[in-house]
Amino acid sequence: APSIPRPNHSRASSLERIPTYAPAAASAIDRTVPEPVAAEVLEEQTYFETNIEPSYLPEVRAKLRKFIRFHTERPDPRRIVLVTSGGTTVPLENNTVRFIDNFSAGTRGATSAEEFVDNGYAVVFLHRQFSLLPYSRHYSHTTNCFLDFLAVDSSSGQVVIDSAYQQEMKVVYQQYRKAMDENLILFVPFTTVNQYLFTLKLVSHELEVGAGALALFYLAAAVSDFFVPRSKISEHKIQSGSGGNSLVLDLDPVPKFLKRLVENWAPRAMIVSFKLETDETLLVGKARGALERYSHQLVIGNLLQTRKHTVLFVTKNDAKEYSITEQQEKEGVVIESVIVPKVIDAHSEWITGIQQHQQQ
Template sequence: MSTETESNYFNSYPPPKALQRHEALTRAFVQLQLEQNRRVVLVTSGGTTVPLENQTVRFIDNFSAGTRGASSAEQFLENGYAVIFLHRQFSLLPYSRHYSHSTNCFLDFMDEDPVTSSIVVRKEYQSSMRDVLRKYRYAKQNNLLLVLPFTTVTEYMFELRSLAHLMKPLGANALFYLAAAVSDFFIPRDRMAEHKIQSSEIPAHIGQHQPIQDDEVYTGYNEDQPGDVEKTEYKSKKLVIDLDPVPKFLHRLVDGWAPEGSMIVSFKLETDPTLLVYKARTSLQRYAHHLVIGNLLSTRKWEVVFVTPEEPHERWIRVPKSKRSKSISGSENQIGLAEKILHDQEHPDQPEEQQKEEKGESRGENEEGGGGVEIESLIIPELVKLHSKRIASRSTT
């Protein structure tokens, strides 16, 4: 993508109102980590919106609660990183996610002491909540976590560009972990409606401040009134949306925005197992970054695939069966399906078991233990190893 395309895009929109404040916070945060010679990861999380009107009532939203990003941020902190957490406003946050989106109301964790009337955590939750609270307090008190919100895809792009530039002094100690669900399509600002898009026709003189007859009052009905020919002008309308592709700024992040020597990791979410590895490979080749983590919507909580330029090129990471958490939306019977399809396509004459023996079992599959392990606890340690290897290779050149 050319710098001209970049300029045209960013010049078409005013900067987000919070951008200057976010830049000041990030500048101070990065300086503090530089003084400590600490690695810093920018974790993006949650979905972006695409407004349909300038005064936004309706918008297109990308599906994401922000679970991957929030959980990963906790794991990065556990592994000694400082975290800039760029997240969709009101999506899940590190540590508080354990309670903010719980199936129980937050108040269900609380009780009132009958003697002192003090509010206390119920006994059965104290141990787990104490552990989460200590980790959160440690991160905040030691200035290891900076939380910055966005909402629209344009706000996200402005924030990503600014934060990447501010991280330049970090060099190879910078890591970009792009887990946000970023919109692929948008409506350019000059084609956006100013006011709320109406679902029914409005009489032409409504906006001209002329008197309105009683039988012409716009009622907001979305359907034709049976037998009322006079009101057919108020019938509901189809909404046809013409979307443009969002400029692919990942190329600019790799080639211009990010610090020299930094590591850039993106995600590829698919629903079709036949496309997963192909799309991840294509993304890696197109943008020339360092790692694509592929995952299927139906199995994303239990398995991912690391796609890298170096051999073995694809490496699957799975939560062992005995440790898998339950998921209402997931399909355990699809675990391993994308890998099997890839094997059958590329090695039609080789039995699958033989291939597993040659390359070894996927990371985590032979481990034992109880249930409820989050896959991010397997992803991040492996990613830290790759980042360490990259830093070491640059220090020897």
């Protein structure tokens, strides 16, 4: 096969080559890790003590600090948003053959990241590796395979962009180039729920220290509520027939980190979480419940079935629905172009509030 030259100007701030999808190098199970006290009282502190942090975190920390400094130590400091995106996996084995996953493709996160960049934010994009990415999402995965946008030019015989897509692709390419050349997105991957949680904690601390109220958290990832703790996970592939013919899984609840994030990890940042339900009758109550439980600023509720065109903003005093019409959707309007400006307005108010508080 011919060797294919690779572009040398791709994503400047990418940590994409970190293989989060592969088991840790030292993948032997560690039975010295203490058993958690009891699943119900498994606090966030216990979680971090009894599960092992990803080995690549120092590299993420270094890139993150550089990125935050780059955007805050300017005459006109930029706001920074952490966008989390995609689903987390729950490995069933340490040398992982099988894992539990969820539906999220990362559309919400990738599309929102583009909107934030358009509105002057720098973005830390904490995403499930190989899920949709800002800009490339228009030409990736099976629904938008990039090959379908190509054609062979009859006069030169060269492969070119099909004329039908030239204009649209030029716009996307220019946005992508600007975002990369101006170092506006830091790509930080995860695969497992453990990697997600350790990285979220790290990013929260770094943003609190480096950006304070200029930081916004936009937590759109679909994070598993259950996991197999380090002390219980099987080292090798679970064999069929071991323990009878069925496989019985005993999962622990993932501790609720949002309260800790709001109160301790990043108390000056504005925090927006998403709440997904499938039963319409539960959505408002669950979103309001999350807001009361974690005392953050905004919950954006959405239903699996209608999430691409309708969302519900739930704040302390209000619940407001926003949607785009079927016609708008057909014309390529995305609901994130409605969500993100409203979130940014709320962030502006939040920053003003924090500044006034500091002056008192």
